[in-house]
Amino acid sequence: MEKIFKLDEEDEYYVPFSRLAENLDLQNLIEKLTVNLLRLAVTELPADVKKALKDAYRKESNPIGKIQLKAILENIQLAEEERIPICQDTGLISFYVKVGSEFRDLSKIEEALIKGVKRATVEIPLRPNAVNPFTQRNTNNNIGRYVPCIHWSIIDGDYLEITAFPKGGGSENMCALRILKPAEGLSGLKRFVIESVVDAGGMPCPPTIIGVGVGGTSDMAMNLAKKALLRPIDKSHSDPVIAELERDLLRAVNSTGVGPMGLGGDSTALALKIEYAHRHPASYPVAIAFQCWAARRATARVYSDGRVECLSHKDRNLL
Amino acid sequence: MKKIELHTPISEKNIRKLNVGDHVFLSGTIITARDSAHRRMMKHIAEKRKIPFSLKDMALYHCGPLVKAHGDEWLVLAAGPTTSMRMESFEAEIIRNLGVRLIIGKGGMGWKTREAMKRYGAAYAAFTGGAAVLAAKRIKRIIDVKWLDLGLPEAVWIFEVDRFGPLIVGIDSHGRSLYEEVRAKTLRRLNRIVEDVISE
The missing domain is CATH 3.30.360 (Dihydrodipicolinate Reductase; domain 2)
Known part of the structure; x- marks a missing residue:
């Protein structure tokens, strides 16, 4: 202090x-x-982001993906040492x-x-x-x-x-908002998240952090998705059911094979965070905010x- | 995965030797251009006006650098790639008219660019997005800057680079695109992944 x-x-x-x-x-x-x-x-990236990137590098099995993560780690170190923007x-x-x-x-x-x-x-x-x-x-x-x-x-x-x-701007350009039908509900949400990640490919600079905002009004949904990005990587949602959904969706996203920079590999996202608000009976807004690895x-x-x-x-x- | 050293000017023969997945380091001259510079180049081509720099056999870099004024000069602090897909609607024409050999960027490009690369002998190489300090370290000097009226990020910066990389060939001159291949593989898995996560 x-x-x-x-x-x-x-x-x-x-x-x-x-x-x-x-x-x-x-x-x-x-x-x-x-x-x-x-x-x-x-x-200088916060410690939780640096740790997640190091873990991703260690686990990556695709040689091209590994080259990308190595360049990322070298870049982070150079920026920090010389106090130059990452x-x-x-x-x-x-x-x-x-x-x-x-x-x-x-x-x-x-x-x-x-x-x-x-x-x-x-x-x-x-x-x-x-x-x-x-x-x-x-x-x-x-x-x-x-x-x-x-x-x-x-x-x-x-x-x-x-x-x-x-x-x-690269990750911001990939943000997506859809007002699902309440009947589609959770299944629709899961499909929308995974399809958005695949559509975005290498453009939001993966491995990304994915913020998902659910419910509220349309503007509130995106606001919640952005707020989810502010939560440290190692912190799950306080509600255990939502925390489990975060883990399941992250695993699903990382099985797509998009990989670092969309060149293929295991690390498509470092984390996936959900925030929600109660919704109108007629609408089920879902917003997805991408954050590049330089979180x-x-x-x-x-x-x-x-x-x-x-x-x-x-x-x-x-x- | 082969490791290859390239120098500008790049001949058609040398660009045709590259295959998707190759690991490349580039030395020589690279020229930056993003949205506004592309629009202006297209306008010059349409009006048959002379462009104040030559892209013939050169490398075009999708980049809006972070620069700092230092007396009368500019210093490049950070110069990572920008999303290439925004230039997709222009790039085939730029390759055809201006003879670019290598395009450097991030995130890949579409089928129009891939076709132009096959036809005219060019390739696309990915530099790690966000690795901007690493990129700036490989820039030895600023040779020139054109079209500064477009603003600092949108201006055309001409850099001398030494072993600029690591670059990964994402689209080659034989019609292959690593991005499309990764995407096709992903789409084949997509329904299974979605169904699995829905049933969880």
């Missing part, structure tokens, strides 16, 4: 934490944190933000995130990826209408939790007193 103020109660200049916090420039802190969080995300496609920048109702300066968070993205684009750098869909003009700073994409949720407490989620995410928690804690990577100073 990082403290930005070192306090010594014996010191004659000791100021109680609460008074220091009043003078704290939280907006500036969040801006700086955004830059460092994006830098961490794009240069992939040139640093994505359309997204954030998942949980904000405590007691957190100070709520109105300044969005501006801080936007300023942070602008700075990160130059300082890291990130590839400028925000393009106007009508004029085709690239804004060159990763800022645009509704971009970065910020997903808010309000929670109890006095802290702010930011997850930087830079996701590339980049970094999460930090900021407390109102200015303390910052990194949750996705061990022992990191993000300020």
Whole structure:
């Protein structure tokens, strides 16, 4: 846990934490944190993703698949050592933000995130990826209408939790949504998942992580599929029935033979995660979100007193 | 699986020696082009205008690199491949008109490109998607950049590379596509897999 103020109660200049916090420039802190969080995300995969890729390499029986996984592991190491983005496609920048109702300066968070993205684009750098869909003009700073994409949720407490989620276009292009007939139900869901993986082939950069969102409204289904991607690889769904479905579908997906980069092999997906919402009696929405092997995410928690804690990577100073 | 060293310019004879699954390292010049550059090349071809770079016997790379300005120069930090299928509707014409020998990308291409490769003597090689730092390490220098007005990722970057790879021949000039073969095998299994998982 990082403290930005070192306090010594014996010191004659000791100021109680609460008074220091009043003078704290939280907006500036969040801006700086955004830059460092994006830098961490794009240069270093979380430990669970690295482990899954190493396991996939060890288990892969197809020689071409093995060459792909070896290149992936070498690339991850090079990026981490030299602090260079793992992939040139640093994505359309997204954030998942949980904000405590007691957190100070709520109105300044969005501006801080936007300023942070602008700075990160130059300082890291990130590839400028925000393009106007009508004029085709690239804004060159990763800022645009509704971009970065910020997903808010309000929670109890006095802290702010930011997850930087830079996701590339290759895997995003393969995302699929279908509103099944309730009669097709679970069988329809299983068929849709497996057919989507086969259709996507090598395009989403397998071995992928597959997020499946079930139920809710159409937009909620895709949102749930994306949220499923945020769950660490080694964590199954808390409901044992759904956890079993995750395992069964992952096994099925990996028996298709699509393999790393679609060149054939055993590792088509590293993980498959499901999230659900209750559905309307007439509809059974299923959304599938693909995440490429470069499953980049970094999460930090900021407390109102200015303390910052990194949750996705061990022992990191993000300020 | 053979290991092969290739150099640009690549002759038709040498490209015809490649077979799907071969493991290739490429040295010489590679030229990047993705969606917008392809559209502009097609427009130039249609209007019979001269394209400001030559693809004859060269390698075309589906890539939008991450570059950093360094004084008057550009530094290439990360330069992995982009999804080739987006260029499928253009590539047969590009091969026919501009004499490209090797296309490098990820995810494979369709039957139109495969047919053009067979007819005109070209091949498709896959570079591991996302392995962008590894790719950048093989780029020795930027020879030139054209069409910068398309934006940094869409511009045409001309790179000098040394043993660029590992590349896997995904489509050869004999009409074979590893992607189609993997897909055909997968489709044969598909119903069994779906039925098995439904009955679980």
